[in-house]
Structures are given as structure tokens and as C-alpha cells.
Amino acid sequence: MKETENDVTVVGVYVDDLILTGSSATLIDKFKHEMKKVFEMSDLGLLSYYLGIEVKQNSESITLCQSSYASKILEKAGMSDCNSCRIPMDPRCKLSKHDEEPPVDATTYRSIIGSLRYLVNTRPDLAYSVGVVSRYMESPTTSHMNAVKQILRYVKGTLDLGIVYKKNQECEALIGYSDSDLGGDTDDRKSTTGILFFLGESPITWVSQKQRIVALSSCEAEYIAATGGTCQGIWLTKIIASLRGNNQVKPILKIDNKSAISLANNPVHHERSKHIDTRFHFIRDAVKNGDVKIDYTRTEVQLADILTKPLGRQRFLELRDKIGVKQV
Known part of the structure; x- marks a missing residue:
């Protein structure tokens, strides 16, 4: 630049x-x-295709999708003619590294996962499910491959989905959402962080990632996720400032856990939080210095929920639409 x-x-x-x-x-x-x-x-x-990403531009909007790339993934996996499904992962799906199912070819498994991970660049609706199956690349089994095949069936039915960035949107606020499940990984009981940021009406960055430590409560898991969201928001603020030549956009992070918000806003020592690693208290300084604002949002409108757990069809489709994944 x-x-x-x-x-x-x-x-x-x-x-x-x-x-x-x-x-x-x-x-x-x-x-x-x-x-x-x-x-x-x-x-x-004018840019129309770059590294597997299709770009459609007109005077009113820019659209990003990976329809052709997704079709190639299905072809590589031998599932071009498969039946489609409505969600990428069943809410009852419980995967484990120790499920004693027959093994599958690890090279094939890793190749498909690598391709799906690149597809997530324009498909935040896939971020959680692809992140989960990525945890089993060392010794994949039949159950892990079945979960991958469900993702591929979902991709088959949603080849025309992507993200649209419209002109003249209100882009003065950088709105973020952070969320977490609690102990969702059946092997080590670590939680999954979900982070999603919008500039205007469309998402500009998203994260679905297993936390590095075991959280002892939902408050702690949400607090860890919020710290990750704060770091992401501050980073985005600096990028936007360098592009715009000003520093007016400040991140607003929406969280659905009031205890985590209280912990971030109040630097007083708490007995229940004294074990939390120092690096996760970064959010306190950020709030105190005005680098980020923390707001409460109700669970039913917590958009990052789609990045933390497998959801039922109705809830999944509702959130998919709200996070800006549309037919293009």
C-alpha cells in the first residue's frame, strides 16, 4: 500500500x-x-476472477463467490451427482478422535478439507462445520468422512451462494459479534470461539476456532471469545484507517453473556476469574482506553452463534441470511 x-x-x-x-x-x-x-x-x-474467487462488479455492488471452485471440489471428491441437503452439519453430530470406526485414506481426507477451508473465504456459513472436521486430519475415520460428505452435499445445494457488498451502505460503524459454546469438543472439552465483523450490511471477516484452554464456565468461554473479538476489531480499525486516511471507525462488539461483559468492564479483582490467563484481560484495557465498545445483545440475535455450534435447519437458515450469505 x-x-x-x-x-x-x-x-x-x-x-x-x-x-x-x-x-x-x-x-x-x-x-x-x-x-x-x-x-x-x-x-x-476489471477484476472478474482471482485465485478461485469469482468477482462480479457493477455500479451498485461487488459480489464474491466461488461457485466454479466449489463444483471442482465436488468433482474431486466424486460427489458431483450427490443429493443435496439443507445444513452442513447435523445438530446431533458428535465426532471424536477415538470413535473406533474404520480408518479412511488420510491423504484424500486432507485434500478435501484443504479445499473446503479455502471455500470458507466467501462462505462464513461453512466456517464452523469445516473447522470441526479439520480437527481429525491426523487419523480420519468413517464417521469423520461421513461428516465431510454431509458438508459436500450442503455445498452441492448451495453453489450459488456468496457475499454482496453494496454501494452507499452506512459504513461508519464497525459492528462485531463474539460468541462461544461451552466444552463442545468431546475429546478435550475445549470450547469454540465465533467472531464476525460487519462494515455496513455485509461481513468482512469471520472466525470459528477452538479455544486453546479449557473454560470452566460459560462466562469464561465468552470472555475468551470477546478478547479475540477485541483483537480482531482493533486490527480492522487500523486497516480501515489506513485505507480511509482517518481513524473514525471504532469497533462495537456485541456479546450475549452479561457476566462476560461485567468482567470486561470492571477491572476489579474477582475470585472466580483469578485463574484466567493474563493475556485474556487485554479486553479490559481496550474498553478502558476506548479502543472498543462492548454491547449486550440477546442470544436470539447473536449472529456469531452460527460459528460456534451445529444448528437446526430453521435457526441455521435464519442466521445464514442475516450474516449476509445470499444467492448471487
Whole structure:
């Protein structure tokens, strides 16, 4: 990224593929001209495809999807003609590393998982289920592969889903959601953090990740998730500030656990929280310094819920729509 007094130019590079954007058409043309002096390059015009991601642009919106890439995953897995299903993971699904089921080919399993993980770049609705099956790549069994096949059947029925970023949305607020289950992993009883941030009406970053320590209560699990959300929000604030040339956007993090909010807002020593690792108290300083604002949200409108556990069909489809995954 290069900044001048009034303009900014951003270049994304992967090996020999470049994406170029900026606030000044003159500076963009100048960059192209200077690069062509040094390298043999082809200008492919307005971005339409990049590393498996399809981009549709018009005067009102930008759409991101991976329909072709998803179809290739199904073909690689031998499931191009499979029956589709409505959800990627059954709410009753309980996977374990020690299920004593017959083993499956680990190389094939890892290859499919790797492809699905890349698909999550435009499909936050897949983040949780793909994250769960990723935990069993060392010694996958039949039950793990069956869970992967359900994800693939869901992908089969949702090839046309993606994310739309519309012009003229109100983008003055950076709204985030953080959530956690409690002890959802059947092997080590660690919880899963879900983090989701919006700028305007569409998601710009999402995380579904198993926590590194065992939480002793839902308050602690939510507090750990909120600390991760705070770090993510501050990072996004800095990126947006560098792109916009100002620092006006401050993250608002929505949490559905009042005890975790009290713990973040009140730096007084608590007997019940004295065992929590120091690094998770980063959120207290961030709240005190005004780097992030913590708000309470009801559980039924906690959008990060879709990133922490397998949901029933009605709840899953409701949240999928609310987090901005649409037909494109």
C-alpha cells in the first residue's frame, strides 16, 4: 500500500498475480506504466476472477463467490451427482478422535478439507462445520468422512451462494459479534470461539476456532471469545484507517453473556476469574482506553452463534441470511 497526502493505492500480490485498486485513477495508471517498464505484464482489466474467487462488479455492488471452485471440489471428491441437503452439519453430530470406526485414506481426507477451508473465504456459513472436521486430519475415520460428505452435499445445494457488498451502505460503524459454546469438543472439552465483523450490511471477516484452554464456565468461554473479538476489531480499525486516511471507525462488539461483559468492564479483582490467563484481560484495557465498545445483545440475535455450534435447519437458515450469505 502506498499513501500520498490525498490518495491511497493498494496492491495485492500472490506470486505473479496482482490486484490493484486505489482512490485515484491517475495513480493506478501510473503504477501500471511503471511496472510494465520492469516486468512483462498483461492488464486483464476489471477484476472478474482471482485465485478461485469469482468477482462480479457493477455500479451498485461487488459480489464474491466461488461457485466454479466449489463444483471442482465436488468433482474431486466424486460427489458431483450427490443429493443435496439443507445444513452442513447435523445438530446431533458428535465426532471424536477415538470413535473406533474404520480408518479412511488420510491423504484424500486432507485434500478435501484443504479445499473446503479455502471455500470458507466467501462462505462464513461453512466456517464452523469445516473447522470441526479439520480437527481429525491426523487419523480420519468413517464417521469423520461421513461428516465431510454431509458438508459436500450442503455445498452441492448451495453453489450459488456468496457475499454482496453494496454501494452507499452506512459504513461508519464497525459492528462485531463474539460468541462461544461451552466444552463442545468431546475429546478435550475445549470450547469454540465465533467472531464476525460487519462494515455496513455485509461481513468482512469471520472466525470459528477452538479455544486453546479449557473454560470452566460459560462466562469464561465468552470472555475468551470477546478478547479475540477485541483483537480482531482493533486490527480492522487500523486497516480501515489506513485505507480511509482517518481513524473514525471504532469497533462495537456485541456479546450475549452479561457476566462476560461485567468482567470486561470492571477491572476489579474477582475470585472466580483469578485463574484466567493474563493475556485474556487485554479486553479490559481496550474498553478502558476506548479502543472498543462492548454491547449486550440477546442470544436470539447473536449472529456469531452460527460459528460456534451445529444448528437446526430453521435457526441455521435464519442466521445464514442475516450474516449476509445470499444467492448471487
